[in-house]
Amino acid sequence: MTTPLLRLRGLTKAYPGVVANQDVSFDIQPGEIHALLGENGAGKSTLVKTIYGLVKPDAGQMELQGAVFAPAEPRAARMAGVAMVFQHFSLFDAMNVAENIALGMENPPPQREIAARVRLVSDQYGLPLDPLRIVGELSAGERQRVEIVRCLLQDPKLLIMDEPTSVLTPQEVAILFETLRRLRAAGAAILYISHKLEEIRALCDAATVLRLGRVVGSCDPRTTSAREMAELMVGSSLHVPHKAARPEGEVILTLQGLSAKAPHRFGTALRDIDLTVRRGEILGIGGVAGNGQDELVAALSGEIRTRRDMVLFDGKSIGHLAPNARRRLGLLAAPEERMGHAAAPDMSLTENALLTAAARQDLTARGFVRWGKAREFAANVIAAFDVRTPGAGNTARSLSGGNLQKFVIGREIMQDPALLVVNQPTWGVDASAAAAIRQALLDLAAKGAAVICISQDLDELMEISDRFAALNAGRLSAPRPAQGLSVEQIGLMLGGAHDMEVAHVDA
Amino acid sequence: MDLSAINPILLLASLMVAATPILLAAIGELVVERAGVLNLGVEGMMITGAVCGFIVTINAGSPLLGFAGAAIGGALLALVFGVLTQVLLSNQVATGLALTLFGLGFAALLGQGYIGIKAPVIPKWPVPVLSDIPVIGPILFNHDPVVYLGIAIIAGVWAFLRYSRAGLILRAVGENHDAAHALGYHVIRVRLLAIMFGGACAGLGGAYLSLVRVPQWTEGLTAGAGWIALAIVVFASWRPWRLLLGAYLFGGVTVLQLNLQAAGMAIPVAYLSMAPYLATILVLVMMRAGRAPGSLAQSFHASR
CATH class of the missing domain: 3.40.50.300 (P-loop containing nucleotide triphosphate hydrolases)
Incomplete structure (x- = not known):
C-alpha cells in the first residue's frame, strides 16, 4: 500500500x-x-x-x-x-x-x-x-x-x-x-x-x-x-418530506410590472416582474445569487417600497406599505442572511421573536412589551421546530446556523401567514434540519397559505414547489409547472452557464 | 480695510505651514482607519505630542530631539488605546473619546512648569536652487524641515498602501478582518502597529503646533485640530493625496481669515475664526464620501 x-x-x-x-x-x-x-x-x-x-x-x-x-x-x-x-x-x-x-x-x-x-x-x-x-x-x-x-x-x-x-x-x-x-x-x-x-x-x-x-x-x-x-x-433513519395533493386556492398575491432600483451599489434592479400566486401553492424561484433575489424579497416584505399598485395582496394595493403593516395583513418574510438580517445576533431569541411577531401575536400593549407572552411565543417556536438551544434567553449568535435557521423560519410560520416569502431557507443547514424546514413549508401550504421559496438549491425547489420560475438580472421568467422540468430546461431558464466553458486542456 | 496689505506669496507659503499639523495628524489617522480602527483620540495624542515635544526641546535644547520625543509620546498614548481596544476589546469610539479627554488633562499636568517659556526658533531649510525661483520658490521651497517631512510622509504612505506587500496586508485587515485572519494574517499585530504609527504622526503634528506655530506651551493649544484631522480623513475618502488637498484647504481658510482679521475686515472676529470649521463642514456635506474600509471600527476576535 x-x-x-x-x-x-x-x-x-x-x-x-x-x-x-x-x-x-x-x-x-x-x-x-x-x-x-x-x-x-x-x-x-x-x-x-x-x-x-x-x-x-x-x-x-x-x-x-x-x-x-x-x-x-x-x-x-x-x-x-x-x-x-x-x-x-x-x-x-x-x-x-x-x-x-x-x-x-x-x-x-x-x-x-x-x-x-x-x-x-x-x-x-x-x-x-x-x-x-x-x-x-x-x-x-x-x-x-x-x-x-x-x-x-x-x-x-x-x-x-x-x-x-x-x-x-x-x-x-x-x-x-x-x-x-x-x-x-x-x-x-x-x-x-x-x-x-x-x-x-x-x-x-x-x-x-x-x-x-x-x-x-x-x-x-x-x-x-x-x-x-x-x-x-x-444516526437514524431520515425523514423525507412528502407533498400532499392540494386544491388550487384563490389568488393571494399579484405583482404588476414590479420594478425597483438597485438599493445599493452592488445590488440588482428589479425589472417589470409580473406574477400571480395562489393560496395553497409553493412557488419556487431559482437563479444564481445576485440576480435580484434579495431585492425581490425586500420588495415583497416592504423593505423596498414601490408604487402602490405594483404589489396587490388579497386584492389590496400594498406596494407603499412598510413591513409591519404587511405583516398585519398576513404577508411575512424570512430573508436569506440569518445573522444580522433575519435575526439580531446579540439579542436573545425572545427579543428576536418580538421583532417580527409583535404585530400579529399581540406581544405589545400600549407601547409596552408583554414579556411573558413573548417568552411563551419564543418557547413555542423552539419546541415546535426542534431548535437546539438551552432556552429562549440565549442570544441568536450562540445558535448554530441550522438551528437559527429553524428558529427564524419557525418564527414566521407560527404566526400563521397567508403568504410566506423565504429566501434560501436551508442554506448551510444539515440534511435532517433541511428536511424538517421543507416539511414545515409543505405543511404550511397544505393548510392553505401560499409560499414563495427562493433558493439556489434546485433539488430543493424541485422537491417542494408546484411551479418554478427563474430570476435573471432582475427579471422573472414565466412560472412553469415544476413537475417534469428537466435539469437542462432549468439551466436555460436560469440564463445559461454565465460565460463558463468546459475545461479544454489535456491534463 | 486694506486688502492690498495681504501678500499672496506669503499667504500661500503660510498656508503650507498652517496645514502641516493637521496634515501630519490626519495621515496617521488615515493609516489607522485603513487598518480598520477608528481612533477618536487624535486630539489627545496631538496635545500629548505637543507637550512632550516642548518639554524635550526645552530640556535637551534640540528641536530635533523634541520632535522625536513628541512622536514617542504620541505613539505610547496610542498604544494605550491599542491595548484597550485590540487586546481587551473595549469599544473603539468610547475609548477614543476617553483618550482625548485623558490626553488633554495629562498634557496640562505635564506642561505646568513650562507655561510662558518660548521655544527656540527652528531655522528654515531653503531647498538649494529651487528656492530661488521667483514666486514658486518662496511658496514651496523655503520652509522648515517638518513641512517637507509631512509631504514626504504622505508620499510614503501612498506608495506603501499602493505598492508594498505590507500595505496590501494592512488594507486587507481593514477591509475584512475575518477573511484576513482566515488567510493567516495577524490582525491584531497589524492594527497595533498602525495605531502606533497614527499616534506618532499625531504627536509630530502636535509638536509642530507647540514648537513652530505658536511657539510656546499653553493649555489646550491644539484647539480642535485633532477633530479637523479626523474630518479630513473622511473628506479624503481615505486616500493620501486627497488628504493633502483637504489639509491645504483648511490651512488656506485659516490663514486667509487671519489675514482678513489683520486687514481689519468689517466682520466680527468670531465669524472669521469660525470660517475654517464652517468650510470643513460645508465641504464634508457637499462631497460624496468614498467607501470606508469594510471593517472600520469593528472589534476583532478570532472566535467570532
Whole structure:
C-alpha cells in the first residue's frame, strides 16, 4: 500500500462546553477526492481548520507524505501544499482580483505577473476571470472562481473545499467538477465538504462521516446510496418530506410590472416582474445569487417600497406599505442572511421573536412589551421546530446556523401567514434540519397559505414547489409547472452557464 | 480695510505651514482607519505630542530631539488605546473619546512648569536652487524641515498602501478582518502597529503646533485640530493625496481669515475664526464620501 498523502491520527479538539473533534483518524490518498460528511456541528469545520493551521489540536497528530505535519499557521500549511476554498468566501470586496489572489499566496510575484498567471490558469481550467475587476462587483460564482484560482496558482497537493457548490448553477457545478477531476488526474488530492449527497456520489472516491465530533463510518460513495449516507450522518433513519395533493386556492398575491432600483451599489434592479400566486401553492424561484433575489424579497416584505399598485395582496394595493403593516395583513418574510438580517445576533431569541411577531401575536400593549407572552411565543417556536438551544434567553449568535435557521423560519410560520416569502431557507443547514424546514413549508401550504421559496438549491425547489420560475438580472421568467422540468430546461431558464466553458486542456 | 496689505506669496507659503499639523495628524489617522480602527483620540495624542515635544526641546535644547520625543509620546498614548481596544476589546469610539479627554488633562499636568517659556526658533531649510525661483520658490521651497517631512510622509504612505506587500496586508485587515485572519494574517499585530504609527504622526503634528506655530506651551493649544484631522480623513475618502488637498484647504481658510482679521475686515472676529470649521463642514456635506474600509471600527476576535 502506498503512503497516504495526509494521515490524521487521533485528532482531538475541545472548546469550552463542547468537544468539536474526538479521536478523529483517517487517511487521504494522493489523487483522491475524499468527501467529509456530517451534520452542522459535527466538527467538519474544526477539522479542516486544523489541517489548514487555523486551529491547534489538543491531541493527536497529522502526517503529510509520511512526515510529521503540524502547521502553526495557515502560512505553514500553504507552504506545505495545502490550499483551502472557504465556505464564507475569504475575499476583500474593495480590492481587485489580482490583489485578492496575492493575499492568499506565499511570496507572491509582482501584480503584473499575477495578472498574467491568472489569465493562464483560468484559461487552462475554463474559469474565465479578469484580474483587474473589483471583487465586490463579481457574482457569487465568479467570486468562487477567484478562490479556486488562488488555490490553483499554488500547485496544491491537497485542496480543501468547504461547501463549494451552494451558490452555483448546474452548469457551473458541472464545470467545477470537471476542474476538480483534472486536478485529481494531475495527482492532487481534494478534501470535499458538502451537504449535497448526490454530488458526492458523482464526484468522490471515498467518504468519511463525522457525527458529534467522532468518525462514525466511512463508505465508498460510488456504491452507497444518498439515503444510506444521510442516515449514517444523522444516526437514524431520515425523514423525507412528502407533498400532499392540494386544491388550487384563490389568488393571494399579484405583482404588476414590479420594478425597483438597485438599493445599493452592488445590488440588482428589479425589472417589470409580473406574477400571480395562489393560496395553497409553493412557488419556487431559482437563479444564481445576485440576480435580484434579495431585492425581490425586500420588495415583497416592504423593505423596498414601490408604487402602490405594483404589489396587490388579497386584492389590496400594498406596494407603499412598510413591513409591519404587511405583516398585519398576513404577508411575512424570512430573508436569506440569518445573522444580522433575519435575526439580531446579540439579542436573545425572545427579543428576536418580538421583532417580527409583535404585530400579529399581540406581544405589545400600549407601547409596552408583554414579556411573558413573548417568552411563551419564543418557547413555542423552539419546541415546535426542534431548535437546539438551552432556552429562549440565549442570544441568536450562540445558535448554530441550522438551528437559527429553524428558529427564524419557525418564527414566521407560527404566526400563521397567508403568504410566506423565504429566501434560501436551508442554506448551510444539515440534511435532517433541511428536511424538517421543507416539511414545515409543505405543511404550511397544505393548510392553505401560499409560499414563495427562493433558493439556489434546485433539488430543493424541485422537491417542494408546484411551479418554478427563474430570476435573471432582475427579471422573472414565466412560472412553469415544476413537475417534469428537466435539469437542462432549468439551466436555460436560469440564463445559461454565465460565460463558463468546459475545461479544454489535456491534463 | 486694506486688502492690498495681504501678500499672496506669503499667504500661500503660510498656508503650507498652517496645514502641516493637521496634515501630519490626519495621515496617521488615515493609516489607522485603513487598518480598520477608528481612533477618536487624535486630539489627545496631538496635545500629548505637543507637550512632550516642548518639554524635550526645552530640556535637551534640540528641536530635533523634541520632535522625536513628541512622536514617542504620541505613539505610547496610542498604544494605550491599542491595548484597550485590540487586546481587551473595549469599544473603539468610547475609548477614543476617553483618550482625548485623558490626553488633554495629562498634557496640562505635564506642561505646568513650562507655561510662558518660548521655544527656540527652528531655522528654515531653503531647498538649494529651487528656492530661488521667483514666486514658486518662496511658496514651496523655503520652509522648515517638518513641512517637507509631512509631504514626504504622505508620499510614503501612498506608495506603501499602493505598492508594498505590507500595505496590501494592512488594507486587507481593514477591509475584512475575518477573511484576513482566515488567510493567516495577524490582525491584531497589524492594527497595533498602525495605531502606533497614527499616534506618532499625531504627536509630530502636535509638536509642530507647540514648537513652530505658536511657539510656546499653553493649555489646550491644539484647539480642535485633532477633530479637523479626523474630518479630513473622511473628506479624503481615505486616500493620501486627497488628504493633502483637504489639509491645504483648511490651512488656506485659516490663514486667509487671519489675514482678513489683520486687514481689519468689517466682520466680527468670531465669524472669521469660525470660517475654517464652517468650510470643513460645508465641504464634508457637499462631497460624496468614498467607501470606508469594510471593517472600520469593528472589534476583532478570532472566535467570532
